[in-house]
Amino acid sequence: MPLSLTEESYLSVSLSQRPPCRPDGRDQLQFRPIDAAAGILPTTNGSARIRLDDGGECIVGVKAEVIAVSRPDDVHVEVDCDIVGLLPSSPLQNLLCSTLETAIKNSLPSRLLRITTKYRYKIFVDGIILDHVSHPLTLFSMTTYLALLDTRLPRLAPDSIGGNDNDKDEIGIPQFSSDWADSDRLCMSWSPPLVQLAIIVGKNVFVDATGEEAEVSDGGLLTVWHDGRVVGLRVVKTRDSSKQVFSINSISNAVEVLASASRDIEKALKEIRTS
Amino acid sequence: MASRIEIYSPEGLRIDGRRWNEVRHFRCAINTHPVSSDGSSVIEQGNTKVICNVIGPAEPTLRSRVISDRVSISVKLVVAPFSMIERRKRPQNDSRIQEMCSSIQHMFEDAVIAHLFPRSQIDVNLYIVAQDGGVLQACINATTLALIDAGVPMYDYVCACTAGMLDREVLLDLNRIEESAMPFLTMATIGGTRKVSLLQLEMTVQFDRLEPMMAAAMSGCHHIRDLMDSEVRKHGKSRLERGSF
Amino acid sequence: MPRDLTPSTIENTFVLKALTERTRLDSRSFNQLRDLDISFSSTDYGVVDVKLGRTRVIARISAEITQPYADRPYDGLFIISTEISPMAAPTFEAGRKSEDELVISRIIEKSIRRSGALDTEALCIISGEKCWAIRADVHFLDHDGGLMDAACIAVSAGLLHFRRPDITIVGVGSRREVILHPITERVPVPLAVLHVPICVTFSFFDVRKASAAIAGLPGKDNMKEADDDDVEEENDSSTTVLVDATLQEELLRHGYMSVTANTNREICQIQKGGDMPVEVGKLLSCAEAAIMVAEKVTKLINKRLKEDEARRNVGNLLVEARAENDR
């Protein structure tokens, strides 16, 4: 979205002055309203769609597959997304997928995916980002959060649960009960990670930045939030033109801002009653 | 392969309980993504769900896309890995997807009154989020609705439907299980007329069974046209009442 | 490298005008095939050269022993490669698959492989371990329209003509061995061809749009008039249908439909790719015409096969080798 020099100077002065004045008058921590729906796709274990005010939209489907594993304790999760308009495996797509994949792998206890000693679930998280004006990272992460909340994994068939753990292995491929109602939710005891992005303009930090705000930003910072703590931090390029530079002390300010923002988002997303 | 009885019971009931000439649960909406596209639609036919965004007619982005006497249409199809029962990530140049794109593109190059917009381009983006048979027909119907929503002049709706033949029984609008169990054809007609824009048959069938299949598919197309037409009218009325221009 | 050979407008109007007066440039009738010539190579089996007018296609069938796919242990493999090199026409690039190259390979795939012309179960040697892999390579030498039809005829004829070496299985259980007998030792075995698919392409011309093109008006609207004002009959006058179009007719046509049929009145595939809309009754009569063309072409293939067998069987040496002779 090429901005003219006059627009750029207007926006950068507005955003870097103290107190800053965003083009739509929002506070530094204020989010634009989102439209969210969960459990919308019949062929998935869990699904969600989130749409932003500026037309940005993301659909995520979570599918689980049964795989035989040798090492019992590692977590098999694959995150992949298709950003429409960009070539496959573009740098932006790699950022989104790798950030979320490592976040989920580090936080998901492997016992949740265990079926029998020999068999595990492998979780595929696939997202399509239909349109994005602002940076798609937060959009993709919120939709994945909601889709994981909605994910249900089928339980073993009742007759094969009779024996204790180890003799279940002799029965070969595990049989599952076909009654979808008695499947249990993945996120009963675990809440998924949430990745949030903030942009830094001068000394100010802004959350949920619009496309034009990102165009005048000096840099971006993402935090991975899990179980009430910030567990990951990373500097992100938010403008594809010149190199971005920002002062070190705005990082601590940004982390605080992102922590409180993540707490609110997690609360709001949890209230959405997943079907 | 599902046994014959299970596909079509002697009492004339199919797996999902429909009779031979019933269309699956058809639901559509237009103007679903007004901010991110000029025209948009969502279609649900049974469990097949397709989203379509149309951008244009607009200034061509690539010089190679400019056609001097008419609009150039390009179709892009994204199949979600989670759309089928087993998760499958399709390679970018999957030949089946490319074939579908080129059929849809040719169809709408003729259905749109193309000579009104020389040297401009229309981009059609289709997203298949759930597949349960009749994917090509859902894409065609979704594209028609999205083009109408974008205000692109067209001669008539282009509506599509499938019909299959199990031994001597004609079945209309097949789902995935039925599609894999019998030869079927996909037909697209120009609105309520008897003009066929697209006809695709992929499995061998006796010649004298072709006529009833085509007749059933055609009546399916006309029925789907009425369903789409009523949705467009309903949407138009509600916009007129709401907006105070 | 010219993108495509669009003929000049004068040529266009001349050809279209001729069509409105029901004549074709090469004075063929509308449903007459160009002269078709099929010749088999005298040295090795499964090599066939098909000439359809000036269009020329060579198909070579070859076989080798490989491992079947894991999920289909009882089936042999059958691969058809239809690479179109610039040798056929300058519009085809060596690397990238052009759009009509994609359409041609998809139609051949559906016509022959998907329709089960070759019984792949008969190709299985030891289920799960060894099976025959039949490969059909189609080389397009000259493009004057009708590549699909010529290629389909070439592969079908090739499959009928091909003989694979005879084999015997020795040993039992997991130690089974396969002995391959060269053709000189044992009479080679033909393939199990279940039916002979023949692809026929119908080209559609819209007379009204054609007359408009002649008069130089922008594309006149042709969608509706066939079915409201003039009476609705089977072959309404506004669409003319040509069988087996030459390259020039192909470049000018407003729409096409390719139908694959075989001699037992079966339609193997239909592909009308969404261009010019055509009345449904006309499409049905095209499918019927395709069956008649298929019968004619199959008769010619069988005639050529018998001639080839007679040629190979010089001084009928093979007669002595037949089993039913009294020993």
Add this chain to the structure above:
Amino acid sequence: MPTLTVHTSTDLFSSSGLSHQAARSTNEEFDGEDVVMSDADSAEGEAIEDDDDDERLFSLDNNENGDGDARVTGLVKGRHIVTPGELVTADSMWMRGHGTYSVGVKSYSSVAGTLTRVNKLLSVAPLRGRYDPKIGDHVIGRIIDVGTRSWHVDIGAKQAAVLMLGSVNLPGGVQRRKSESDELQMRAFLKEGDLLNAEVQAVFTDGAASLHTRSLNYGKLRNGYFFTIPSSLVIRSKYHTFELPGGVDLVLGVNGYIWLRKHTQQLGEQGVSITRLAEEAGWEIYSDENEYISVNTRESIARYANAIKALEYCEVGVNEARIIAAYEASKEYKSPGEMIENYVKKRIVKYVLLTTKG
């Protein structure tokens, strides 16, 4: 207050929160799973009545085609929806305008929209569509390409507009002849990404527009903020640049491109005589620097932007009176940021429709 309002919807269709109640018309209690009968809520409901009984094949010949003609909905005045392929008129008395195509004597609608009849001209205005340039329209555009003697300008229409070098003001006043050096330094005047307001001076046969910026209130835009709304919501009026209370100028492009800037003394208003005006226009009309803009001007620009976006959200026509009314109504909310919530937008617009006539 870091709030996040989440609007929940039940499935792919409905979007209760955001996008212009797009699909609210489809009733919510629709049961999502596989319904046995064909579409439950549409008029048909039951299976398609096949006009032949089952034994006799549904033969193709005697099938009375259910073409649009059978459902001729006739000519009803006023707000009447027609859809593509529908017969609009059969007698040749009417002239056919946009949105229709004719075959022989009959003419059909080619878009979904409202049928309008203006003294013998029959046309169908589509419900949605891109901006159609008309001569004399005051539009805002963004330069997308610099040609040899012209610029290509995106004005949100079906094709990019053309701005010839000859139809712009050049530094040094009007009399100066265009020389080759001007062609060399085109980018010094206007370059890619620059925003300008201009007037449509001509429309080519294929719908592309040619612009000119020969008067002083046209030219490069600065000191402000740019955003777009659908062009169908902009109500055409004599003037499209307004001076709004709160020291803010508004340029309301007919193509839905909107520029809000700090109020600056236009050269004409500084009491400078017309002739000297011409020489006066030096290089500053193409400068890229913004002037100093105070904080509360920036805030009122943001408030006006949210006011216009509120009107857009409720799909209400936008004109000067309504924008000012919405601005006044939004004073009730201390920070403009609160105006991004949907319920606030609806309340403001309800107030606007009550207070402004027409």
